[in-house]
Amino acid sequence: MSNDTSTSTTSSVLAPATLHERLQRAVGEAVVGQEAVVTQLTTALLAGGHVLLEGAPGVAKTTIATRVAAAAGLPAKRIQLTPDVLPADITGTQLYNEQEGAFEFRRGPVFSNAVIADEINRAMPKAQAALLEAMEEGRVSVDGETHSLPSPFFVVATQNPLDMAGTYPLPESQLDRFMFHLTVSAPSSDDALVDILTTADERERDDKRRRQASPYTLTPEAIHSARGLVNAIHVSAPIKQYLVALMRSLETDSRAAAAPSPRALIGVQRAAKARAAIERRAYVIPEDIKRVAIDALCHRLTIEQAPRGDTEAARELLGETLDATAVPTMVSAPASDTPLATDGGE
Missing domain, CATH: 1.10.8.80 (Magnesium chelatase subunit I, C-Terminal domain)
Known part of the structure; x- marks a missing residue:
């Protein structure tokens, strides 16, 4: 058997349950008590959806999103949204190349497999809308030209509660692009808060050790393979x-x-x-x-x-x-030749 574990990972089919376990482990190393949120993030990633995380500042929304993208092997870009962010800051723009004597398109941060849109409801509506076409169609249009985004394409947006100053509610058309709206809150128990302090104190040292010990790295192709099992x-x-x-x-x-x-x-x-x-x-x-x-x-x-x-x-x-609502009592099983969700490398 080859010792190149990264090669074997990309060439085999990734079981969705294996991906879920990996993401739970990666987030759990840095964040305490958010297992349910990570499960829904994994669900959306496997289903090809996007996620809106809402919570007060300091509850680890961005950390969760960053960890999920990294553990899933998705190249990620983070966009810090503020009132002065323009649509071109997200999608990109045409710039004049003096050496070539022509305009060329400079891609914005949305051209990544995973996009973390931080504090999306602090941006003005025009900037918010810049993500709408990308989330629905997997492409952006700039100056009459259409540019395809990488696949898979996964957006995790964070937002502050709407009663906080400086927030702009997302319109219904924008909200409809999110598969899930999740609430992230700080753990209420004293023991959990002590765990948070301990985790923060040890994170930097443990992160270095775990990176050195990591047996393999996932890739966007592995996510595609897991989605194939979900589709079946x-x-x-x-x-x-x-x-x-x-x-x-x-x-x-x-x-x-x-x-x-x-x-x-x-x-x-x-x-x-x-x-x-x-x-x-x-x-x-x-x-x-x-x-x-x-x-x-x-x-x-x-x-x-x-x-x-x-x-x-x-x-x-x-x-x-x-x-x-009445729950169906009889649920038929699939045909015997249907690919199982447990197929693939464990």
Whole structure:
């Protein structure tokens, strides 16, 4: 057997569960008590979605995003968004090359496999919108020319709570580009806070040791291979009917001013397939839907008389709707020749 572990990793198929374990380990080395957030980030990465992380300053939102991108083997760029950031600062611009006597396109930081958009709601709407086409289409248009972005393309944006000074709420069209809206908060227990202090004290020394001991490095191709297994996850007719029933319940609830769109429903299905793959299962069950639906729909659901951007009221309504919607009792298994979520290198 070859000793070149990096070669063997890129040439084999990466099991989604293996990716999840790797990301949990990488983030856990630097951040305490955010396992649920990392699981949803892994789910979105496997499902081809993007994630919005909300929380007060200092709760490790950027650290989590940076660690996930690095552990997944995705070249990453971080964009610090402020009110004076222009769209061209994100996408790039045409500059005149005097030696060539012609204009050439200088790519912006969005041209990376992973983009960490820090404090996205501190940017003006024009700068926020610069990411919209990139997140939906995987490309950007500058001066009438279209430029494709690297694949896979994964955006993790952080934002401060909307009641903080200097924030600009994201429009509904921008929010709809995020598969998940996740809340990151500091652990409440004293023991957890002591663990945070200990982790911070030891991080620099341990980071150097772990980099030297790392057995292999993932690549964007490995993420593609894991996504291939996720795409093969089976979704039975009863599960699809269950999803439709959830949406219909939200449409008829008087507390919901606007229900999620069919595109949001597709996002829930994709996320549920990724969650099934993480659980080493080749088909989706109702529990997979429940594990992803609230984070996938809370930012796409408008609640009557609730402040704009208030996801807590939406989360409460979604939880009640999930509890009240009948769960299918019979879920068919996939055909015997369907690739399993556990296929690939462990």
